[in-house]
Amino acid sequence: MSLPIKDILNITLRLTITCLVAGFLMGVSFIFTNDAKKQNAYNNEERVSYSLLGYSGDAKKPENLKIHNVYRYVIEDDAVQYIAYLLPSAENEFTLLRISLEGEFVDQKTLQLSPAQSIDAPERERAITSALAPKHVALRYAENIRIVTLDNKLNAYIVNGAYPGFKTHINMMLALSKDYDILGLEILEHEEDPGLGAEIEQDYFRGQFVGLGYERLQELDVARKPIPDEYVKALEKKLADDEAQNVLAKHRNDDIYALTGATVSSRAVCNGVKVIVKRFAFRIQILNKVLQNQKIKTTFSEASSEL
Amino acid sequence: MKKTRRDILIVLAAAIVIIGVVALLMLLPQTHKNDGFVTHEAFDDAHSISLGFSKTIDKSVAQDLSNYVVFEEDEPDIQMQPQSALLSPDAQTLHLRFAETLNPDLPHILKINNLDAAGSVTTIRLAQSQWVWLFSILISALLINNFVFTKYLGLCVFFGTSKRKNTATGMGVVFTIVMLVSAMMSWAINEYVLVPYHLEFLQIVVFIGLVSLTVQAVDTILRKVNPVLFNAFGIFLVLVIANCIIIAVPLFMVSSQYGFWETFMLALGAGGGFLLALYLMSAVRERLELAQIPESFQGLPIAFILAGQFALAFLGFSGLQF
Amino acid sequence: MRNQLSKTGLLARGILGENPVFKLALSMCPAVGISTTVMNGIMLGVAVIFVQIFSSLTIALIKNLIHPRIRIPTYTLTIATWVTIIDLVLAAFFPEAYAKMGIFVKLIVAFAIITMRLEMFASKESVSDSIFDALGMGIGFLVGMVAIGFVRELLGSGMILGHDVLGYKPLLFFILPCAGFFVVGFMMAFFNWIEAVYRKKMEERT
8 A cells, every 4th residue: 555755756746747737728728718708798698689679680780779788786885775877978988876775866986997898797896896995885786788779869778687487597688669668588598497498488489578568568467378379370470471460469468378388487487577677667767867867978868868 | 244234324324314403403593683573574475574573563653654665685776665554453463465576585675664663764684594495405406406317417327326225325325425525625615715716717627626535535534444334335435426416516506606504405415316316216126127128128228217207207396395 | 458440440439339328328417418409419429529539639648647546536637627628618609509508518527438438548549549539439429419319309399400390399298308318218228129130130140
C-alpha cells in the first residue's frame, strides 16, 4: 500500500499540472462563449418579440419599428419598498425612476449605460446600486417590459411572465395592443409532460388567446370539452383566408378549450395570461401617469402620451 | 454472514432516519413568529384568510375594510383589499374574504392598521411553513419526481444491481450515504466558492470531483475501521460514481437555488427514491426467474418493460400536492 | 497488444457489433429520457461524438504521461473538461437545442461508455486508431438514439424530424415519458430475435 515519497510527489505534480491545464482550457472557453451567450439570448428574445408582432419569415419588420426596453426592479431602502423603472432616455443613457408602492413619484436619477451594458443584468444592477449610493439598498429584478413604437407612435407592448404549471413554472411572452388586447402568445420555457401538457406550445392552443380583449380576458375560463375540428384547422392556418376568418369569428367568444389530458397545464396558461395582463395594465397606467406628471424624457416620450 | 449483513442494513437505515429527524428538529426554532398577539394565520382557500388573536379585538376596527391590505411578497405594488371581514362572536378569530383569486402557495404579506392600538400597523406574513416545504421536497424527490422512474437517470446501475434484493438494498444504502455527503459538500463549495467568485462554469468538474473524493474517502475509512462492513458494501462504492443521479442532484440544486436543508432533503429523497426503485424492481425480478419468458425477451428487454410499467405506475404520483 | 482491426472495422464495431445502446446497454438514461424525437437523438448524439473524440484524442496523446495510479481521476477530469466546453458552446450558440436537451448535456460526464473507451482503447492504442474507435462508438450511440427517436416520433406524433408524414397521431402513448422504457425493451428483444433467427439459419447451412 505505502508509496515512496518520490512517487507521491510525482503524482501530486502531475495531478496539479492536469488540473491547471483543464482549468485554463475551461476558463478560456468560458471567456469566449460568455458574451456570445448573453448577446444570443437577447437576440433570441428580440426575434420572438418581432414574431409575436407578426414580423417573422417573409414579413419584414418596418424600418421605423423600435423596441424600447424598460426594466422593472423592486428596491428595498431602509425597510421601505419602492418600484423602480430603468427607462431608456437617450443613447447610452437611462433614467432610474422610483415610484412608491402607492404609485406616487419618489425620485429620478440619470445613469450612463451603453446598449451592450444594458442587456447584461449584473452591469445594470451595478449601475443602479452605484446611482443609489451611499445608502445600502436591496435590489430585486422583476421584469423586462418592451414598449414597441412605430413611427414614434405607440404600437404594442411585449410582456414576460411566469405562472406555476403542472410541474414547474411556465414562462410566457405576450404581445399586447395599446388597449391591452392580446396580439400574440409565446410559451418560452416549461417542463410539462411531452405529448400532454407540452402541447401548450402548439399553434392551435396559443392561437385561442389571440384577439381576446382586456374585458373578455377577465372572465375567461377553460372549457373541458373537445375543441371543434374546424377551429383547430383555422388556428393552424390550414384553411383559406376568408373561411378561416369566418371560423375564427364564430369561435371568438368561446372559452379556452383545454388540452386533452392536460387540464391543469391549460388552466395554468389561461390563469397566467389573465394575471400577467391585469398586473401589467395596472402598472403601466401608474408609470404613464408619473411620466406625464413629471415630464420625464424617454426615447418613447412622443408615444407615451398615448400609453 | 447473511444475518450480519441484514443487521448492518437495519443499522444504516436507522441512522439515516435519525439524521433526518434530528435535522427536522433543528429547524423547529426557525419557524416564523408573527407580531405579538397573532396566534394563527392561514389561507382557508384561494379567496379567504383566517386569523386568530390572543386577545379580543375591536369590532369597528376589524370591520373597516380600508384597514387591510394584502399583497404577494414579490409583488408589493399589487395591493388588494378584502371584500368582507367577519369577526367571530368571541372577537378572537377573523375571516377575510377576497374577490381576487390568491395563490396560497406564494408567501403573502397582510398589513392591518390600528388593530393593536390606534395608529399601529400589524404586519403578518402568510407562508407555507418551512417544515411543509422541506417535506414536500423530500416526497417530491422520493415519489413524484423519482429520479429513476420519472427522470430516467441512473439506469445503467439500476438495471445492473436490481437482480437480487440483497444487492439492491446494499447498493441503495451505500448510494444514499455517498449522495448525502457529496451533495452537502457540493452545496458548500458552490455557495462559498463558485458563486462568489463567478466560477459557475466549473460546476461539472467540481461536482464530479467531490463525488470521486467522497467515494474514495468512504472506501478508505470503511476499509480501516470496519472490514466486515467493507466486505459487504465495498463493491458498490465503485458503481456509485457511474450513476448519473449523483451528479444530477447537485446540478438540480444549483438550478433551483436550494439552501442547506433543502439540499439535504433533496439528496435524502433522491437516495431514498433510488433505494425504493431498486427494491421494487429486484422484488419483481426475483420472481421473474420462475416465469417463462420468450427467449428474445430474457434478461434486459423484459427488465426494461418492467421498468416501463413501474414508470407508468409512478405517473400516478404526479400532480400530488400539499 | 496492437489492435487487429482496420479503421473501417473499428467504425463498424462501434455501430453494429458493440452498439453502446442496444448491445452494451450503456448510457441508457438519455435513450429513455429525451428520445421523443429524432432531432433530440441527433443533437445529443453529436454532443456525445464530440466529447468521445476529444477525450480519446487527449488521452491517446498523453497516455505515456499518465501515472498508472491516477489513471481514473485523469480520465474523469479530461471528460469533465470537454463536457464543460461543449456545454458552454451549446448554451452560447445553440440555445434552443440546449434547452431541449436540458440536464443531459452535463450528464454526459457520467456516461460509462466514454470512460470505458478511454480505459479499454485510447490508453493503449495509437492516436489515429483511438479517433476511429471513438467515432465508431459515438456514431453507434447516435444511431441507437435516432432509431429509438424514430419509432417514438413516428408512432407518438405521426411525424419524422418535425414533418407530418402520417397525417394523424397513431398512439399518443409513445411520446409519453414512460414509453421510452417500453420502446427500448421491445427494440432490444427485436434485435435479439433477429440475431437468433440469423444464427439458426447459419447452423442449418453448415
